[in-house]
Amino acid sequence: MPHDLILKNGLVVTPQGILEGGVAVDGEKIAAVGASGSLGTAKREVDVQGKIIFPGLFNPHTHLGNGDDVSWQGLDDDFARDTKDFAIGGVTTFATTTVFSKDPLVQCVDRSIKSGTGRSFVDFKITGVVLTPEQITEIPAVARKGCLSFKFFTGYCGCQAESLGMPASGITPDMFFRACEELARVGPPAVALIHAEEPYVRGILSERMQRAGKSDLVSWAEHSPAWAESVQVYQYGVIAKDFGVPMYVVHIANAHTVDFLVYLQREGYPIIGETVVGFLSSTAPEVEAKKLGTHAKIQPPIKFAADRDRLWRGLREGTLTAVGTDSISYSSKYKDAQGFWETRVGLNMQEIDTLPLLFSEGINKGRIDLATLARVVAENPARIFGIYPQKGVIAPGSDADLVVIDQNKQDTLGVHRMRGRADYSNWEGKPVKGMPVMTFLRGTLIAENGEVVGERPLGRYVAGQPPRGLV
């Protein structure tokens, strides 16, 4: 019997190494991986002519429905529109947070799954945003829906916390303690995601800078000292360790935190480190020189060259195990409507730029190799979110989520490539080399050469296996 699809004559990136050959697909699954001559025949054969056959990316950190339009309608719109850029960029699965809401978390997760179904162009998972003590009690019920990741905005207090729907005190250690009790009941891979960035001192420093009339991205970087991140990693990490709950620190920005993680991981703390594309691909002086203003205002801030270099080294040595984007569906109109300090934080959607940036800044500059890149953008996030080996790997039996990367193709980043809401790129005009040219979702070609193929969104919610505590 011929296979449904064969990609041949490529460099296949597998956990066992890089293999000259191809991938055979039957239905939605990978049937075989091996030398091109060993794969047999197929109804459709694609000769990729030496290009890279890479696992579809799993972006663990996005916030659809929380940008220009913070609402369920906004989430529907973002799923329908922004996920086109995910498909073009080779991101075949992603996790998005629920819309910030004090409603029962079970309802929020149900609504999010419904929102993506029939609208998303790629597969998705949901991370439940926990804002209130009531929502903490719902963790086991939410986990039964296959939603095993829970986000805690520990880095916020005062009006910033209230603007997200939290008490003014933010997420306090007692709330996190209660959450760990519930997460321990569910068992791994149920995971606590924290935004670590001590908010009280940050408040003093930001007020001082505003009084001094500063409104630049270097001041923004300096209002959040490196220790603000690591001090919360420790504070919440010791609680998580007590319960044996994996704690995933999102968007690590500082060299100091990576150094500290080396120590904590050696001591057996179940702490997972993520960093984001923006921190790997830019520095505060660079974005300030480009006068990006609010467009590059993310929290924690984009830091300095020494931080960026340490983040890359953290990925290389395995201290940092995942790369996300922390993207939010913002337009420039929204970002430009208020002053520098007033505008909400976050970078806009960058999924279409993710692979070209990581390839150009990582692979081409010798900061990371292909196998490591595959681990941090696909395999590790899939493991952490409990959907490995269904997702995140090129192996027989796994979903046929594949991206063909032309390692020699040069292009220029910019808004002309984007098909979602995003109408600006923080890397506008940046020359890159290494472009995703074909994306397959569960065996179906969904994007080719910068365009979506087929009008119908095929993305599905991925529940994964229920943890032991629930069966």
Ligand SMILES: [Zn+2]
């Ligand atoms: Zn985030």
